Amino acid sequence: MSGGPPKALPSTGPQSLRDMPHPLAGSSSEEAVGGDSTPSPDLLTARSFGDKDLILPNGGTPAGTASPASSSSLLNRLQLDDDMDGETRDLFVTVDDPKKHVCTMETYITYRITTKSTRVEFDLPEYSVRRRYQDFDWLRNKLEESQPTHLIPPLPEKFVVKGVVDRFSEEFVETRRKALDKFLKRITDHPVLSFNEHFNVFLTAKDLNAHKKQGMALLTRVGESVKHVAGGYKLRNRPLEFAAIGEYLDTFALKLGTIDRIAQRIIKEEIEYLVELREYGPVYSTWSALEGELAEPLEGVSACIGNCSTALEELTDDMTEDFLPVLREYILYSDSMKSVLKKRDQVQAEYETKLEAVALKKEERPKVPADVEKCQDRMECFNADLKADMERWQNNKRQDFRQLLMGMADKNIQYYEKCLMAWESIIPLLQEKQEAKDDSVEKKGRNAKNSEHTVLTHRISSFVTELSLLIKASDWVPHVHLSRQRSPRQVILGSLEAGVSRQTLPTRLCGRLAHSLRPSLQSRMLLEGGKGDAFSPVGTTPG
């Protein structure tokens, strides 16, 4: 079942490339000399266009120039995952800089792949090539074919599932770029796959099409044989642990599918919420145009709702960009896991058939033939590889999901913090307004009625400041049910008197606060008996 190309290939790859009379060799060497790691897009596009014109007839890809980029700026862009369990890493691959190519035949996107490595398999410390999705697909097929016992990471779907999405839209390309980057990183991190010769070719070859054609014939043959074997052999007994893995994967895929749907639904709901919020804010602006004194507070509320909706938009974007792709990857992962499991079952089946055949002939020949032994070895190797990969995968999964959930919670926390800030900024606005008015009233030196009123409003506004500070400062708010009958003010007074806030505030301060508030609250109650919140101190309401 080994369908790999000749062994000599990986080492000859880069060399042959160098010898190859490439039509653009001149320009690429120039670039190499210049050491320009980030070639101007124009130049690159232009070159790709040239490439494409030459190579397209055979349906291939314009492989980017394998220029040994030597700028340190690239290093900065390399995102080092620190989660690697102490493994020293000697291979770094990044996917970036997507470019759209348009020609008469087709339109497609290429991505720049930059490789840095100290491994001996690589002749140069750095490579930079351009690849398109097809090439990634080719790589994955090759990997699957040459390392059948290993779990190959999934590629992003070829097309968006419910895709009305523009294949060339910026978001789609960016999402795919990230997914492809993840794909290559997973291979890079893999102790076996990262040494695969096809992977090497993929990362370094100037012209991938040559390699692609080479493998073509073999691929089809292998594909057939796989299909042949797959012809519905029923396993007698799958080992327990693999049966468990199989079951696990089924449930896992199911749950992730549900989570994915929920996440999409939430995003949909959030977007709709956003739409409504966008309408909600301006209504306050409209209202503020009608009012004199209230204009500023209303405008403030409007702006605040605007800020909240911006925060919400960011949250939704983050969810779409960070949360969904990971879920997708793992859903796809479970598919490739299943296919590896299936392959393993085939190998076991093969072995069992052979064993059976031998058992029949056992009377004649007591010794187990060599090929059956070999088959058993293969099966055991397979099992071992798969188990190791499974473990790796479990580890990755744990880490990824932990990060995912934490990240999600973090994003939400940030969102609430932003909203919090927005709303908190309103309160001083509302009060300053009030105080400013009171000051002006005082300056005009009106009668006692007004100054008394001023004192009261001062008290009230300072009270509200304290209230907001208290709410900010303490955790008890969630525990106190803000019932409709009891305004927050009542609740706070009640809590102050009951000493609820002792957790967060010094008792002395608490007492002082309650003491200073009591008279003003009481007079307020008398004065405002008929006002909106029907204020009365806790306990005096009959019934």
Next chain:
Amino acid sequence: MEQAAPDPERLWQPAPLEPLSHPDAGLESMVGEETKGARDEGPGDGTMTENNFSLKKIEISVSEAEKRTGRNAMNMQETYTAYLIETRSVEHNDGQSVLTDSLWRRYSEFELLRNYLLVYYPHIVVPPLPEKRAEFVWHKLSADNMDPDFVERRRIGLENFLLRVASHPMLCRDKIFYLFLTQEGNWKETVNETGFQLKADSRLKALNATFRVKNPDKRFIELKHYSDELQSVISHLLRVRARVADRLYGVYKVHGNYGRVFSEWSAIEKEMGDGLQSAGHHMDVYASSIDDILEDEEHYADQLKEYLFYAEALRAVCRKHELMQYDLEMAAQDLASKKQQCEELATGTVRTFSLKGMTTKLFGQETPEQREARIKMLEEQIKEGEQQLKSKNLEGREFVRNAWADIERFKEQKNHDLKEALISYAVMQISMCKKMKVELVDSVAEVQMNKPSCDTSSISRRRGEIPKYSVIKALIAEHNS
């Protein structure tokens, strides 16, 4: 036009000041005094209470609602909700305080009271009643009139209405209002005896006035315009808010699905199991917290709703003014035409071509006696008209003055209330954000505890705490200084 002001004295008097032979007469007028005093003198702080606690004070509350079945006028079975109104006069100085009184009223009686107030105090922005049927609700709340949530909100609304009336400097002195609070039986009859319905202006007339008034008062035009705008903007706001609440509800509730899936998923995971389980639990909490949040928001919506209905009350004042202006203009016109007639008769010249001129030409001059009599009659009418015009003018001015005073009072109340409403809305949002954040931080911490190897997320935990402590510090610093 005539019956609009048959008894101007009665109409423009604030209220029957002496409650006539009622045992608790003193109390009632005290109520007025007290509230008026409170309003006018603006008690500043604790010291004020000493002055006012010697006064009798009345506490009003609508403390209970009850579903009842009874027979209506058509002798048909009907179900309605009755509300228990409790009043309590409080003697503050000597401690022996309580004089509790309670009686049941139903919504239609509140309506009757308000209609009566509207008629008798056209220059006052009469506080509105809560809505008869739930409007601007988001889907989760039912629009059923008997829904306990709705009844409860209406109970609060009705209490608020009574408190607003009681705190109004004029309305609180009204006898009918007082009886409404204290006299269970025969109240309806007493109201009807006042004959307020006769004084009510028909809608048609009001509409007529709107189109015919020649010299409308600019201020009232503006006010009317404002109340229209206010009404439309608040109703728009409420509609959008209901939709926002709907969406928000959706967002939170869908998170609840995570809770289920996470806990199902946790069953198949070994090391991640606990973390997922607690994440799921937190998702459940997160999802269920929306109920409280939206319930709190309903209170804000109710506050806005009150002002939505206040807009209508403002308009009623404007309409009344228009009507009076119309009456005035009609009277003036009438008077002018009579004067002209009189002049014509006196001088014998006919300035305008009229039927009368024709008849004179055709049938010869009237006898001087007839003419004399007619002139006399006209002069009398003119005199009467002039007097009427004078009184109407006076009335009008009085009305404008009173109305404007009350509108100013209303404006102040509105600015204050709405500002309060906005502040409490903001505080509500703050506490909501705070709560959700704490919840999330907790969940992060818990998940983290289950995964001790993770160190990256401790940042978020710390992040959740920093603001809290800094605020406490600030608060303490402020109080020490």
